[in-house]
Every structure is written in structure tokens, then in C-alpha cells.
Amino acid sequence: MTAACFLQAPDSRLSLSPIDLVIIVLYFALVLGLGVYLRRFTTTAEEFFMAGREMTMWVAGLSFISANLGSLEMMGYAAATYQYGILVAHAYWIGAIPAILFLALVMLPFYYICKTHSVPGYLKLRFGEGARSLSAISFAVMTILMSGINMYSMAIIMKVILGWNIHFSIWVSSLTVAIYVMAGGLLSAIFNEVLQFFLIWIGCLVVPVVGLIETGGWNGMVHRIQTNFPGQDFMHMWSTTGTFSGNPMGAHWTGILFGWGLAISFGYWTTDFLVVQRVMAAKDLRSAQLGTIIGAFFKMIVPLIVIVPGLLALAVLPYHLVPESQGGLPNAHTFNEALPLMLARYCGPGLLGLGVTALVAGFMSGMAGNVTAFTTVWTYDIYRPLIWKEASDAHYVSMGRWCSLLGVFVSIGTAYLVMNFSSIIVYAQVIFVFFIVPMFGTVILGMLWKRTTPAAGFWGLLAGILTSFALWLWVKFDPVALNYVAFSGYAKDMSENMYRAMWSLIANVLVTVVVSLVTKPKPDHELKGLVYGMTDLPLESAFPIFQRPITWAAAVALAFIALNILFW
Amino acid sequence: MEKHSISVWFFIGALLAIYGVLILGSGIHELLVPLDHTVAMSQLHIGIWWGSGMLLFGAVYIVRFRPKRKNP
Numbered sequence: 001m002t003a004a005c006f007l008q009a010p011d012s013r014l015s016l017s018p019i020d021l022v023i024i025v026l027y028f029a030l031v032l033g034l035g036v037y038l039r040r041f042t043t044t045a046e047e048f049f050m051a052g053r054e055m056t057m058w059v060a061g062l063s064f065i066s067a068n069l070g071s072l073e074m075m076g077y078a079a080a081t082y083q084y085g086i087l088v089a090h091a092y093w094i095g096a097i098p099a100i101l102f103l104a105l106v107m108l109p110f111y112y113i114c115k116t117h118s119v120p121g122y123l124k125l126r127f128g129e130g131a132r133s134l135s136a137i138s139f140a141v142m143t144i145l146m147s148g149i150n151m152y153s154m155a156i157i158m159k160v161i162l163g164w165n166i167h168f169s170i171w172v173s174s175l176t177v178a179i180y181v182m183a184g185g186l187l188s189a190i191f192n193e194v195l196q197f198f199l200i201w202i203g204c205l206v207v208p209v210v211g212l213i214e215t216g217g218w219n220g221m222v223h224r225i226q227t228n229f230p231g232q233d234f235m236h237m238w239s240t241t242g243t244f245s246g247n248p249m250g251a252h253w254t255g256i257l258f259g260w261g262l263a264i265s266f267g268y269w270t271t272d273f274l275v276v277q278r279v280m281a282a283k284d285l286r287s288a289q290l291g292t293i294i295g296a297f298f299k300m301i302v303p304l305i306v307i308v309p310g311l312l313a314l315a316v317l318p319y320h321l322v323p324e325s326q327g328g329l330p331n332a333h334t335f336n337e338a339l340p341l342m343l344a345r346y347c348g349p350g351l352l353g354l355g356v357t358a359l360v361a362g363f364m365s366g367m368a369g370n371v372t373a374f375t376t377v378w379t380y381d382i383y384r385p386l387i388w389k390e391a392s393d394a395h396y397v398s399m400g401r402w403c404s405l406l407g408v409f410v411s412i413g414t415a416y417l418v419m420n421f422s423s424i425i426v427y428a429q430v431i432f433v434f435f436i437v438p439m440f441g442t443v444i445l446g447m448l449w450k451r452t453t454p455a456a457g458f459w460g461l462l463a464g465i466l467t468s469f470a471l472w473l474w475v476k477f478d479p480v481a482l483n484y485v486a487f488s489g490y491a492k493d494m495s496e497n498m499y500r501a502m503w504s505l506i507a508n509v510l511v512t513v514v515v516s517l518v519t520k521p522k523p524d525h526e527l528k529g530l531v532y533g534m535t536d537l538p539l540e541s542a543f544p545i546f547q548r549p550i551t552w553a554a555a556v557a558l559a560f561i562a563l564n565i566l567f568w
Numbered sequence: 569m570e571k572h573s574i575s576v577w578f579f580i581g582a583l584l585a586i587y588g589v590l591i592l593g594s595g596i597h598e599l600l601v602p603l604d605h606t607v608a609m610s611q612l613h614i615g616i617w618w619g620s621g622m623l624l625f626g627a628v629y630i631v632r633f634r635p636k637r638k639n640p
Contacts, residue, residue: 019594023587030583037574059576191576198580206618210609316608345608350594350615354587 016162020353027199027357028176031192031364035180038188045396048185049117049376050281057287059194061294064278066193068299069200070366072150074306074359078342079335080494081310082321084249085234086567087241088310089303094261096299097560099269101553103279104292107270109537110447112285114529118373119273119443120381126446126530127457129385134461135442136381138435139273140374144407145431147370148414154363155415162356170415173360177367178408182401186281186376189368193278196361197298203358204305207339210346211312224315234314237567244488244495251495252487259498263505267437270444274373285538289549296556300563306339313338316345370411375403430472430497437501438464441508445516450531452512453519460512467507471500574635581629584622592619 016024042048055063080088116122120139124132151170158169180188215221225234233240233247240246241253269275279295282288313321321341322332333341343355379400384391391399442461445452474481475496483489486499527534540548595615603610 017594019590023590026583026586030579034579191579194576195580195583198584202584202618202622206614210612210614213612214609346614348594348598348603348607348610348615350591351618354591354618 016353016356017349019350020356023350023353024357024360027361028172031180031195032176034191034195035183035188038180038184038191042183042185042187043397045379045393045400047187048397048400049379050277051185051187051190053281054283055190055278055281055287055291057282057291057294059190060279060282060288060291062197062298063190063193063281064275064291064295065298065302066197066200066365067189067275067278067369068366069197069302070150070362070369072153072363072366074200074204074362075336075339077306078310078313078339079321079337081307082313082335082338084247085232085314086237086307086311087234087247087249087251089237089307089567090256090260092299092303092307093237093560093563094256095265096269097296097556098261099265100292100296100299101557102266103270103276104289104296104549105553107443107447108279108288108292109285110530110532110535111276111280112288113535113537116280117380118377119271119276119439120377122443122530123446123457124381124385126454126527127442127452128454130458131442131454131461132381133386134458135439136377138465139377140382142431142435143274143370143374143377144410145414147367147374147407147411149418150363150366150370151411152415152418170412173363174367174408174412177364177371178405181368181371181375181408182404185397185400185404186277186372189372190278190281192368193365196365199354199361200358200365201305203354203356203361204309204339204343206351206355207312207342207346208304208308211309211316211342215312215315221311221315225311228314234311235567237564239568244490249495250488250490250492251498255486255491255495255498255502259500259502263437263440263501264433264498266444267440267501267505268432271439272436273377274369277373277376278369286543286547286549290552293549293552293556296553297559300556300560309339309342313342317341367408367411371404371407374407375400378403378407433497433501433504434465434468434472437468437504438508441505441512445509445512446531448532449516450524450527450534451516451521453516453521455519456512456515459515460508463511464504464508468500468504471503575633577629577633578635581626581633583626585626585630588619588621588623588626590619591615592623595619 041052044052046052077088077091111119111122114122114125116125118136120132120136123135151174154173155164155166155169158164159166180192184191212218212221215224222235238253241251241256244250244252279288279292282291319331319333321335321338322329323335326332326334340359343352347355379396383399383403384396388395438461441464442457445460446457471481471485475485480489482491482496485503486496488495491499524534529535540550545551592615595613595618598610598615599613
């Protein structure tokens with residue numbers, strides 16, 4: 001490589017060959033064809049909103065993890081890895097695996113046995129209409145907002161990387177999602193998510209495989225990073241978190257463990273209906289549990305296609321990437337371009353088309369997840385109880401189809417809104433902490449403590465949301481407050497979110513417990529199928545040991561512990 | 569999923585096989601007619617390996633999950 005290459009970054013815009021375009025167009029044609037084909041199988045509400053509850057464990061599991069594997073997340077975490085190093089893998093390990101296994105073993109039996117259509121639906125059965133309406137409305141608002149933010153970010157990426165017109169990217173991708181979700185509902189979304197899962201993996205795996213060959217393996221990559229960034233530690237997950245200033249993220253292990261590993265992670269993986277809906281569509285409880293555990297396994301190895309490319313960018317790029325704020329400088333490339341730059345580095349014609357298709361597939365799976373979850377919550381938890389209670393099954397299916405289209409259009413509107421207020425993107429995770437984290441406290445206390453009362457369910461949820469919102473406002477107007485909210489002025493955005501999530505959960509649990517102790521609980525007969533100790537849970541001992549969810553959950557848990565020790 | 573006459577795995581196999589043919593073909597073309605602007609590690613001819621793997625994987629899925637003819 002010439003010296004000039006070290007001084008000047010090449011143009012990151014990928015130039016697609018005709019073969020790349022054929023690959024991308026074929027993908028769009030197939031997902032549309034699938035939607036049209038599956039329409040005939042979704043004529044009842046149960047089929048449209050819950051995919052007929054007949055998914056096998058593999059389909060449910062891959063769809064569960066694919067709905068979470070959005071392109072924004074893939075590129076975002078690769079970028080974060082370039083900034084913070086392997087510490088970001090916490091999002092995939094402590095920030096996911098314990099919560100997913102907890103969902104599989106403890107919470108899914110209740111969701112499944114009570115036959116609810118959604119997480120707000122469970123809150124209705126357990127706590128009544130107040131808690132359901134609060135959670136359903138906040139979830140619907142959050143979903144649409146997140147969907148629009150994701151859409152805008154994806155369009156920006158397509159513009160920066162491929163030079164595509166931003167409006168073209170938004171409309172073509174979103175209308176494709178709208179058509180296949182409108183036609184086949186959750187069934188079509190799940191079918192496509194399984195397809196997208198394969199494309200994302202096969203398209204992105206090229207980078208770590210070729211990259212590790214180039215660097216001479218893992219040790220060679222580490223050596224190059226140490227040479228390129230002397231004095232900085234990018235390769236440890238826990239050993240640098242004893243102090244806030246000891247790592248580039250400004251994170252302390254308490255925040256990672258309790259904020260990320262407990263509040264954010266359990267909130268997202270166990271109560272965010274976007275992901276839970278996928279496994280609730282499984283054909284039986286054991287398939288739902290095993291599917292969730294399959295999802296946990298794949299979640300654990302996602303760092304291979306997201307974190308490793310970020311590390312490889314640190315090792316092999318002959319120039320340093322810069323923050324977004326400096327993105328306007330000539331020949332400068334930002335952190336967010338880490339993954340696309342690595343695709344451009346290793347993928348020739350054909351493979352590049354596959355890589356871009358993987359990113360588009362990631363966007364679509366994320367968006368379809370938002371739209372189907374929104375559609376179900378809107379129809380079952382807002383429209384039916386609050387607007388039209390006694391309509392026919394066909395009417396609700398029709399409402400679901402139109403709602404899918406409406407959801408996409410509102411998301412497009414949100415995306416254009418975000419264009420005018422681009423700083424809203426920064427608040428995506430903040431919005432999540434507002435609405436989803438408190439829900440975990442309410443749901444888990446409702447499931448495990450029969451004394452939890454309907455009033456406590458509502459007020460606990462509200463207290464969690466308001467606490468998160470108030471703390472965010474406090475730091476926003478008085479940055480010194482970070483010293484109290486996150487215990488350190490060094491805390492960066494991600495670290496602040498961890499602590500705010502923790503406070504939100506604490507407020508939620510405290511208020512729920514106190515209100516429960518002073519209000520009247522539900523009688524026992526109304527808690528059957530909803531609360532631990534009041535529900536007949538199926539015995540696993542009826543199955544051979546290798547068919548039991550607990551066996552596979554233990555295997556995943558052991559691998560999770562081993563990985564944390566390995567990268568300590 | 570089995571009640572649907574065409575399995576999701578068949579669709580996946582078909583798409584991967586088609587992509588495999590395209591990427592393998594592109595890799596062979598690149599081998600015979602080298603590009604002016606090559607990518608890093610182009611000497612590995614990763615397109616040929618990746619395309620072959622996808623074609624094989626797709627073919628296995630197509631055969632294993634091909635739609636069964638219903639008995640009259």
C-alpha cells in the first residue's frame with residue numbers, strides 16, 4: 001500500500017455493478033411475491049395477528065432474533081465498537097442472554113397459557129384496563145416513533161453509502177414492507193424475517209472471515225489495533241470498568257450489570273412486544289421456549305458479524321474514522337461508516353450486492369417488526385376495547401391490514417419529521433428507556449407476586465415512565481445532574497441511559513410494592529393462569545432430557561459465562 | 569408452517585441457490601478477466617468460494633424442502 005493511502009481516505013461510496021443490482025432487485029421481488037403468496041393463509045384474526053400460532057421452534061426462534069437484527073443496530077454497534085472497542089459486545093451478552101433465557105423459562109409460560117395476544121393484553125388480564133391502556137398507547141407511540149427514526153437513518157445511510165436519493169430509499173423500502181405485511185400479516189413478516197436472517201448472516205459474514213485472514217487471525221488483529229492505537233484498551237469487557245474513566249465508554253460495571261444487564265435488557269427482551277410477539281406465535285409452549293433459546297444462541301454469536309467488523313476497522317483501516325460532528329471535513333469518514341467501509345474493502349461484484357441486500361433486509365425485518373407489533377396492539381388493545389368492542393372477526397382483520405398501511409405511512413411521516421429535527425435520532429434510546437423499561441417491573445411483579453394489585457400495576461408503570469422522563473429533563477437542563485443520575489460526569493449517553501433505566505425500574509418496583517400493600521388485591525380465582533403459584537405449569541420431566549428447554553438454556557448460559565471470562 | 573404448501577425453507581434454498589450462481593459466475597469472471605479496481609485480499613477469490621457454498625447450501629434446502637405432490 002502506498003503512503004498516499006495512509007494519508008487520504010478513499011471515497012466510501014460503493015459503486016454497484018449490474019450483478020449487484022440484479023441481486024438487490026431479486027430480493028425485493030421475492031419478498032413481495034412471498035407476501036402475495038401468503039395472503040391466502042391469513043383470513044382470520046388469529047392467522048393475521050398471531051400467524052395462526054403454528055410456528056415451529058426454528059421459525060419462531062430465527063424470526064425472534066431477526067426482528068431485533070435491524071440494519072441500524074448492525075451499523076450502529078459496528079460504529080460503537082470502533083469507538084469503544086469490544087465493550088460494546090455487552091449489548092449482545094450481559095445485555096441480552098440472561099433476559100432471553102429468563103423470558104424462555106419463567107415468563108413465556110404465563111404469556112402462553114393465558115393465550116393473550118400481546119403484552120398489554122396480559123396487563124389487562126392481570127391488572128385491568130388502566131394498565132393496559134397506558135402500556136398500549138405508550139407502546140404504539142414508541143413503535144411508530146422508532147420505526148420512523150430507523151427509516152430515516154436507513155435512508156441517510158443509503159444516500160451516503162450508495163448515493164441513492166433519500167426519498168427513493170424511504171418510499172421503496174417502506175412500501176415493500178407495507179405490501180407484504182398488509183397482505184400476510186404476522187405470518188408474512190415471520191416468513192420474511194427467517195429469509196432475512198439467512199441473508200444478513202451470509203451477506204455480513206464475508207467481512208470477519210476475510211478480515212481475520214488478512215490480519216493473520218485474532219492475535220494478529222489485536223496486535224494491529226495496539227499498534228494503531230497505542231495506550232488504548234479496546235479488547236477487554238470487564239477489567240477496565242472498575243472506574244468510569246478507565247474505559248472509552250465512561251461506564252462502570254454497576255451500570256453495565258444493573259442498568260444494561262437488568263433494567264434495559266429485561267425490559268426489552270421480556271416485555272417489548274415487537275420481539276415477544278414472534279415467540280408467542282409458536283405452535284406450543286415448548287416450541288416457544290426452545291425457539292427463544294435458539295434465538296439466545298444466535299444472539300450470542302451476532303458479535304461475529306457486528307463487533308468483529310468494528311474491531312477489524314480499528315485494525316486495518318489506514319486512516320482514523322471521526323465522530324458524526326466532524327463528518328463534513330474533506331476525506332473524513334465517520335464511525336457510522338465502519339461496517340459499509342469494511343464491506344467495500346472485501347466485497348467484489350456480487351458479494352457487494354449481497355452485503356447491501358443484507359443491510360436492506362436488516363432494515364426491513366426491523367420495520368416489519370415495528371409495524372406488525374403496532375398493528376396488533378392498536379387493533380387488540382386500543383381499537384377493540386376503547387373504540388369498537390363488538391365487531392366481527394373479518395372487521396378486525398380488515399382493520400389490521402389497513403392499520404399496517406397506516407403504520408407505514410405514519411412512520412414515513414415521522415421519518416420526514418426527523419429530517420427537520422435530526423437531533424431526535426439521539427433520543428431513540430431515550431424514548432425506549434421512557435416506555436419499555438418500567439413495563440418489566442410491572443409485568444414481573446404481576447407474574448411472581450400475587451399480592452400485586454390492579455391499582456399498583458397502573459401507578460407503578462406511570463411512576464417508572466415519569467421518573468425516567470424527569471431524570472432526562474433534569475440532566476438536559478442541568479448537566480451537573482449527571483453526577484447524581486449516573487454517579488459521574490464522565491458518563492456518556494449510553495452510560496447515562498443505563499443508570500436512568502435503573503432508577504426508572506427502582507421507582508416502578510417501589511411504587512408497585514407500596515401501592516400493593518395499601519390497596520385491595522384480586523381474588524385468587526381471578527389470578528389463575530396469570531400468576532406463579534396460581535397456574536398449572538406443564539412439567540418438563542415428561543420429555544427426554546435433550547428435549548427440555550432447561551437443558552438447552554443451561555448450555556447457552558454456560559457458553560455465555562465462558563465468553564465473558566474469555567474476554568474479561 | 570407445514571400446512572403451507574411451500575415451506576419457507578424452500579424459498580430460502582431457492583434464493584440462496586440463485587444468488588450462489590450469480591456470485592460464483594461473477595467470481596469466475598473476475599478470475600478470468602481481472603478488475604481494474606480490486607478489493608483487499610482479492611487473491612483469495614472469495615466470490616468463488618462464497619458462491620459455491622451458497623449454491624450448495626441452497627441446493628440442499630431445495631431438495632430437502634421441495635413441495636410434495638399431494639395424493640389424489
